[in-house]
Amino acid sequence: MQSAAAETMNPAAVQSAAAEKHGRSRKKKKMNNVNTSSSPSSGKKRKGDDDDLRMEKPNKKSKGKVQLSNDNEVIAAAGENLTVAGGGDVGSGKVAVTASFLSDSRFDECSVSPLSLKGVKDAGYEKMTIVQEATLPVILEGKDVLAKAKTGTGKTVAFLLPSIEVVVKSPPSDPGQSQTPILVLVVCPTRELARQAAAEATKLLKYHPTIGAQVVIGGTKIVSEQKRIQKNPCQILVATPGRLKDHIAKTAGFASNLMGLKTFVIDEADRLLDMGFRKDIEEIITSVPKQRQTLMFSATIPKAVHQVCNVALKKDYEFINTVQEGTEETHSQVRQMHLIAPLDKHFSLLSVILKEHIADEVDYKVLVFCTTAMVTSLVASLLGKLDLNVREIYSRKKQGFRNRVSDEFRKSKRLILVTSDVSARGVDYPDVSLVVQVKYVELHFHFYYIISMPVPIT
Template sequence: KDVLAKAKTGTGKTVAFLLPSIEIVSKLPPVDRDVKRPPIHVLVICPTRELAIQAASEAKKLLKYHPSIGVQVVIGGTRLALEQKNLQANPCQILVATPGRLRDHLENTAGFATKLMGVKVLVLDEADRLLAMGFRKDIERIIAAVPKQRQTLLFSATVPEEVHQICHIALRRDHEFINTVQEGTEDTHSLVRQVHMVAPLDMQFSLLYVLLKEHIGDDVDYKVLVFCTTAMVTKLVADVLRELNLNVREIHSRKSQSYRTRVSDEFRKSKGLILVTSDVSARGVDYPDVTLVLQVGMPSDREQYIHRLGRTGRKGKEGQGILLLAPWEEKFLSCVKDLPITKAPLPSLDPETKKKVSLVECALGILFLILA
């Protein structure tokens, strides 16, 4: 049966759709090597490159004892010609893709549409986010390109009206609705200790430095995500923290996909590291054992705040979240007033710290107006 599954972030959705998909592929008769365009049997659509790479990586782990089943990923930010070559040369029964790049292949890769006619399982992961990012037309095009006789698995953290509309197109009428968000169960974010602080912009780098130093002092295995509002601010914050001799990496849209993948993998495997990031890491990406999520600036909405926070406190573990706002951003708190966020006093800034941070700010030529 087709399935619409409502599930919170951090609850193992990826394995939930990969295991049955792999089982279906493993039971299919092997494809003759002489077949010119061997079919793709499982198509997984993810909203971001990072999520697609992560899903493909999980699939490869699960296929350790099924070497004949191939997994490939097609995403924006990489050369289309290289992906075309890989699809031609290597087995690909399971394909993980972002919507835009999949459409590129449909329109520009010879024989690709034929390969999709073998799809037995279509997975739409993070469906609400796919739609929020403007991929509706791409999704409709993809649904039209795969056989009607297939199983469709649609996963979504929320089920607004737009998701219901896609369900009418993608799922059979007798599909199963599975709601894993039961009344009375704790949300992922309820396991996270949350505080907010309000401070003028000219204090924020000093405060950020002090908050990070305190956390590092409390936990030798610290693993911190610092979320910023834009790619430019992300780079600026990373530059400042790096000059202050903190162990920092950065991910944002101005970095190449190969760089982002490398840094993401490093952070996933590391301890004692701070990752400064834009919202490319906000949802679904699984970084184990994140000890602190620090959000600098006002999130665009309540959902963004929750999804950022969801990078810590995953799989039943405790976590900590700090929201650092400028005075004019304090209005955001009304959007999350029902969440357990308490106001925290600003940590004291000693003259030596102020001077140290000020010297870095001057060296980098920082103008606080660009943070607004």
């Protein structure tokens, strides 16, 4: 992120600059990202810091000037002693994230079955993304793969499409079997990502009625999942690690069904390890056949990912890197702002940012990221008291509630979703107009993955 001139400002000056810059009439939609951080001078923890989001009215009498460089823009700010910095190129019109990741190759040039191609076409995919172009031929050859690719660049289809072909080419199961064997296993770090991957698999399986994709995740009744798996075809299973281990240990016949596994996918491997699932992944690896194809997809390749590769992948695996050295982590047309403020000014700053954006964007769609479940709940509650249209998602909410809110936000406009990092990696929300990250420093890693979501690619 490029730095801009920074100086102490008051809210009247900042709002005036924002109004003058935007003219209150943006006709074309842009993706915006705003991060609010504590100022360096407020680094020490003070009494009451955990309850830091207090409502406070800006001082309308104060005056000042705003100086920015490198074509950066200020949306709004509130409170005293605010340091504002910005970076990145400002693009015009709606952000076309897809254009950066598409290749010239078409899916109909792939060695996949005609029925799979029909499913791909109905899903709206014509050209492959760069990661799909690079990985599909290698995966279709049956090789183990470690792929490095940014989130939102089409990794899900990159592993699902060849996985479906594995099922298509497998001999039919014994009619005497009470359950279909699980041929493909996909492990995801979060429940939201697992649901999304399973939904994508179902979409691609439109013309394969005898092949089923199921999802098992925590937060739901395991008995309901057991009945669903027994009743419906389940050649492709998408799971979170903890619930998968529960089924291996507790569900009758589940462990034996895994013995027919042909493809094992570890999605968002770095995120899984960051969340402390390394031991779970290693235990799951011992529960599946050694003779299998293993695919690992990861946005970054830290040492921990390499260590899991040594356990999960064959020695002759292919490493495919679709992230060019020196490329920006953020799309160049996404405008970014970094606002540094004292901790007790965060909520008043956030409320002004949101109101300014809603005034400018008729069909606004806003994501507000907070660091913890407690802060997420507090921010959502306070924004609701300002009569804003707000929803909330965090880990302490029941899974059914999280599912409903996530689906509503995905389909709706004129809505603000306040969320913890359960939505920070890989979840597709189309047409997001603004992302605000409160206490940016603690969520620095995930920020780079969320800002490419205005036009997501599954």
